[in-house]
Amino acid sequence: MRRSLALVGLLLVVALLSDAPWAARGSSHCKHTYSEDIRPHSVTITEFGAVGDGVNLNTKAFQNAIFYLNSFSDKGGAKLFVPAGRWLTGSFELISHLTLWLDKDAVILGSTNSADWPVIDPLPSYGRGRELPGGRHQSLIYGRNLTDVIITGDNGTINGQGDIWWEWFGTGNLNYTRPHLVELMNSTGVVISNLTFLNSPFWTLHPVYCSQVTVQNVTILAPLDSPNTDGIDPDSSDNVCIEDCYISTGDDLIAIKSGWDEYGIAYGRPCTNIIIRRLIGETRRSAGIAIGSEMSGGVSEVHAENLRFFKSSTGILIKTSPGRGNYVRDIYVSNVTLADVDIAIRFIGYYGEHPDEFYDPNELPTIERITLKDITGENIKRAGLLEGIEGDNFLNICLANITLNVTSKSPWNCSYIQGYSDLVSPETCEPLKEMISPERYSDCYHLSDHLRSSSNQKKGAWSLSW
């Protein structure tokens, strides 16, 4: 009886979801006009003396080509074409209104000499390098204060040759924090598409303080045991859309971040309006989608759907700590398929890792309005390890329609958590047992929006359109 009532409730909820006003709003920033022909001017890297033998260092050729193309930035911009070949280079900087285009079989190779990756200031929202105090190596492909930048091609490859960095990391021979493969900072209108990214020294794609970022149809690969090779880390950025990606790396496939403890709080730039859809991947050490642990500028409005993670440590992960401050709220994840995953859903309230001793342990993060629905899993060890913070419960955690084949005898372990659930198997932990009844819709993120416009709803179709 209770179960059938629950089902009716859920049917209503799902019906309402299919006409989500947010969906229309969301899809608008996923649509950019992509065309390889939008740039009226084009040059090839060989015109600037580059040699694609994998041996000659082409940093100067990239820098000179981009310097030359700067003169077209007020004339519709320009394209830098990289043909088939192995183009070894150190770090170089992009400009506005530029398309970097890698042809099929074009490979940009990161130099294995750390001196070819200059050291730049730490991010203000981190206060120091993420791994070591002080500066950090500049990413192989870097851009700052830009508008309208496209990195694309016909499945060419950008290969960071990260092994040497992982070795320096492992043997304690780094002097500065490792570089990302691609970092765009303080930029608007960024498209990264149709390429393969290999073996980043550190995080692979890092848009930070950016707006209107699209990552589409990319493959990101690094060994499953390589250290901190996150796939895509939107950081203090808004209106980010990530779709149709395959990621297999040594750390989080996607990690949504916004700065670190007192530095992130002071900088105060949230990560918001993030869409992730049609993501497939594998990560033996961490999570398919993670939020945090650096979230001190706040994270909100994350919508993720149609996800498939296999042979992974964790499916969905929220990590934070006393000292981080601010919030993670209004998170909606749906339609997730898990196979051979240790922990389907995990919250870590005491992640630790602080930039220095000046963080304020009384800055407790607010974690609330997290809705996870339509999740199935085969060969899952634990369904959920949901650890909040003592005196700072994570609130309005809503789990709906979750079916996991779990091997552990204690599938859920929850502490300092409050919320609701419906149609969850195996049965949830005590703090989430209260059913998602209609009067709870407004507590459960993304279930509420639909209730208000529900009067004309009658269809019971499961036609989730996004």
Ligand SMILES: *[C@@H]1O[C@H](CO)[C@@H](O)[C@H](O)[C@H]1NC(C)=O
């Ligand atoms: C970006 O803008 C900041 C602040 O105006 C400035 O300090 C910095 O030099 C600029 N960097 C580049 C590469 O334009």
Ligand SMILES: *[C@@H]1O[C@H](CO)[C@@H](O)[C@H](O)[C@H]1NC(C)=O
């Ligand atoms: C994905 O990228 C490949 C090249 O890497 C291209 O052939 C294919 O058409 C792209 N698919 C979409 C949907 O853009």
Ligand SMILES: *[C@@H]1O[C@H](CO)[C@@H](O)[C@H](O)[C@H]1NC(C)=O
């Ligand atoms: C692009 O190349 C990668 C690496 O070789 C490959 O795994 C992927 O399937 C290719 N993508 C497309 C769309 O051809």
Ligand SMILES: *[C@@H]1O[C@H](CO)[C@@H](O)[C@H](O)[C@H]1NC(C)=O
């Ligand atoms: C760190 O600094 C030392 C001393 O200057 C230098 O020999 C070494 O190559 C540097 N390591 C890296 C990874 O750059």
Ligand SMILES: *[C@@H]1O[C@H](CO)[C@@H](O)[C@H](O)[C@H]1NC(C)=O
């Ligand atoms: C970002 O760019 C704006 C305008 O160019 C500038 O005012 C601001 O200082 C920049 N911030 C950073 C962190 O570069």
Ligand SMILES: *[C@@H]1O[C@H](CO)[C@@H](O)[C@H](O)[C@H]1NC(C)=O
């Ligand atoms: C990816 O490649 C496909 C096939 O060439 C093209 O239709 C599409 O517009 C490209 N996507 C982006 C975002 O560049």
Ligand SMILES: *[C@@H]1O[C@H](CO)[C@@H](O)[C@H](O)[C@H]1NC(C)=O
């Ligand atoms: C769920 O996601 C899978 C891809 O993982 C997709 O094939 C399927 O159509 C999605 N279902 C719905 C209802 O959107």
Ligand SMILES: *[C@@H]1O[C@H](CO)[C@@H](O)[C@H](O)[C@H]1NC(C)=O
């Ligand atoms: C539950 O989720 C599955 C996919 O995981 C979906 O096929 C099914 O329709 C959902 N059922 C309800 C009652 O929402």
Ligand SMILES: *[C@@H]1O[C@H](CO)[C@@H](O)[C@H](O)[C@H]1NC(C)=O
């Ligand atoms: C899930 O586990 C149950 C037993 O707990 C088993 O009967 C069922 O076949 C499993 N489903 C799959 C697809 O393996």
Ligand SMILES: *[C@@H]1O[C@H](CO)[C@@H](O)[C@H](O)[C@H]1NC(C)=O
């Ligand atoms: C549940 O979690 C608490 C603390 O988070 C831990 O002390 C306890 O051992 C866990 N229980 C199980 C069965 O894992």
